[in-house]
């Protein structure tokens with residue numbers, strides 16, 4: 609019998625746009641984008657973030673036009689990962705046979721997968737969707753290591769999370785062996801700026817630092833925001849709660865917060881040093897970048913067998 613009041617059909621809700629991930633055909637890069645247009649691109653070589661774009665297509669990271677993206681060299685630009693040593697390794701230390709900044713940035717990482725979240729389920733809402741990409745590296749994936757470091761075992765998970773106005777990078781470094789070892793680590797982030805002469809870094813005014821230009825020397829706090837008028841290579845250790853802001857034309861552009869990363873390196877090679885780097889381009893590219901690098905590098909971090917160290921940074925667009 610026909611019912612007079614048939615329940616009406618349940619409307620099919622329109623497909624909710626979700627973050628997308630794609631892997632290049634040669635299996636060398638992983639890209640992710642949000643329904644609102646933001647995107648990130650990661651090379652498996654070094655798990656190097658080589659692009660982070662805003663919804664309007666604006667690139668937030670500097671990538672040298674001469675960067676090697678084929679795995680033959682560390683990438684000049686983006687976010688190379690420093691581990692297990694920052695700078696040239698000291699003599700008579702287990703890292704002494706390693707290249708400058710260690711091996712993480714020149715190793716091929718494994719893509720472990722993605723996870724995404726959509727906070728709003730309302731149709732046509734872009735919500736606050738975010739996408740997290742995980743990458744892994746362990747000692748058995750490396751072909752060659754100096755004999756000192758060969759006795760150690762590690763497993764690293766590197767997570768890169770893209771959300772609407774933020775890029776978060778975080779590391780979980782685990783000692784999977786039975787011997788304690790020391791490490792340093794850092795996100796060597798090359799931020800893109802339009803004009804270095806109008807760029808300033810805020811939040812480090814009250815902190816003394818090590819000035820590495822012309823040999824490391826302890827230097828007292830500058831009491832003023834950092835402006836770049838020549839080569840700058842400084843290591844600061846500000847309080848963890850201290851936000852670092854990069855401004856252009858006195859307007860905040862990037863805001864950086866940190867978890868467990870007690871050090872901040874500010875680097876710009878200026879014309880002279882950039883000219884000596886074969887992979888630095890274009891020749892005036894140093895006017896378009898500033899490295900604000902967060903890390904744990906001013907001392908050795910000791911990791912006992914079975915322990916995991918976790919740390920990360922968030923870069924927010926202002």
Ligand SMILES: O=P(O)(O)OC[C@H]1O[C@H](O)[C@H](O)[C@@H](O)[C@@H]1O
Nearest residue numbers: 708709820841842873875899901
């Ligand atoms: O040329 P790279 O090995 O990539 O190092 C580039 C730079 O990295 C850091 O910022 C260091 O503080 C600098 O001293 C170094 O010059």
